[in-house]
Amino acid sequence: MTEESFSIKKYLRDVPLPFCPGCGAVTVMSEFLKAVHEIGHRNLDKFVFCSGIGCSAWIPSPHFKADSVHTLHGRSIPVATGIKLIRPDVNVVVFGGDGDIVGIGLSHFIHAARRNLDIFVIMVNNMIYGMTGGQVAPTTPFKSKTTTTPYGSFEYPLDAARLAATAGAAYVARWTTAQATELRNSMKKALELEGFRFIEAVSQCPTAFGRRAGFKNAGEMVRWFRDNAISLKEAEKLAEDELAGKIVTGEFVQRQRLTLNKFVYRMIEEARKKVEEI
Ligand SMILES: Cc1ncc(C[n+]2csc(CCOP(=O)(O)OP(=O)(O)O)c2C)c(N)n1
Ligand code: SF4
Structure with a gap:
């Protein structure tokens, strides 16, 4: 069998993308589709995508040639819960x-x-x-200037990973868009695992974040990621104040536990058997 080369067009509808030039969402989109291709899929027929509201939520819908649900802001995980429970396949x-x-x-994220x-x-x-x-946002770096924090954010950011x-x-990893290969390999791994898998892709928004935070363009932001990303091992050796401004990347956890789906379907089967015995 000859290896079919990757072409992003095969996975995308012929609709213009809404992203600003240099937006990191494009890297995340293309690395995801490459990951899907590299693990052997040739279309997205076995997937259902769910997203809320926001620029990043435009990645799958309406662009992927696939079934997708564009839900309300913050409610993609509850909708995904319903889809997965009714269509475990x-x-x-x-x-x-x-x-x-986050x-x-x-709260949906934590409970899922x-x-x-x-x-x-x-x-x-x-x-x-x-x-x-x-x-x-809850993830805005300390002291960063935004439209609502013109003197700099005085809140500590949330560590979603x-x-x-x-x-x-079951699986958690964080990478930046400056680490496209690591991001893609991690996506490949997550796609083949079971359970709640989470990848945080630290990404550049040159338009709404970069300009106010003092970056000249998207390239400068990607270089900032490259120069400040450190591994979990390196992070372990640093004191809290030395970690300021660093982006800790890598795989945070990989564990096996019974999934909600398996548990629910097992319970249904047991209940059915009990009814039949009556
Ligand atoms: C219930 C509700 N509250 C607020 C909004 C307005 N709103 C739309 S997108 C958004 C935030 C987008 O930020 P993020 O989710 O980080 O995505 P990004 O655009 O940065 O990719 C907000 C507050 C909304 N659509 N619905
Ligand atoms: S506003 Fe930011 S996140 Fe949205 S498309 Fe533009 S660069 Fe990307």
Whole structure:
């Protein structure tokens, strides 16, 4: 069998993409599709995509040639829960921004990880509410200037990867868009695992975050990621104040636990047997 080369066009509808030039969402989109291709898929027929509202939520819908649900802001995980429970045979993948997934949607995120719901969540962490023009997000770096924090944010950012790992996720990793190969390999791994899988892709939003935070362009932001990304091993050796400004990347957890789906279907089977015995 000859290896079919990757062409992103095969996976995308002929609709213009809504992203600004240099937006990191394009890297996340293309690395995901390459990952799907590299593990042997040739279309997206075995997938259902779910997203909320935000720039990052446009990644799958309406662009992927696939079934997708564009839900309300913050509610992609509850909708994905319903889809996965009723259609355990499909791969349910959620795309969303940091505001969508760990701002308004935070409690759904924690509970899906706790329940080990069998879905794959890809969060594009651009550190801002991009689509609405650059308001501070729960992930905005300390002291960063945004439209709602003109003197700099005085809040400490949320660490979504560590939170997912603590809550019980099956697989958690964080990479930046400067680490496209690592991001893709991690996506390939997550696609083939079971349970709640979460990848945080730290990504550049040159328009709503970069300009105000003092970056000249998207390239400068990617270089910032490249120069400040450190591994979990390196991070272990640093004190808290030395970690300021660093982006800790790598695989945070990989564990096996019964998934919510398997548990629910097992219970249904047991209940059925009991009824038949009566
Ligand atoms: C219930 C609700 N509240 C607020 C909004 C307005 N809104 C739309 S997108 C968004 C935030 C987008 O930020 P994020 O999820 O991080 O995605 P990004 O655009 O940065 O990719 C907000 C607040 C909305 N659509 N619905
Ligand atoms: S506003 Fe930011 S996140 Fe939205 S498309 Fe533009 S660069 Fe990307």
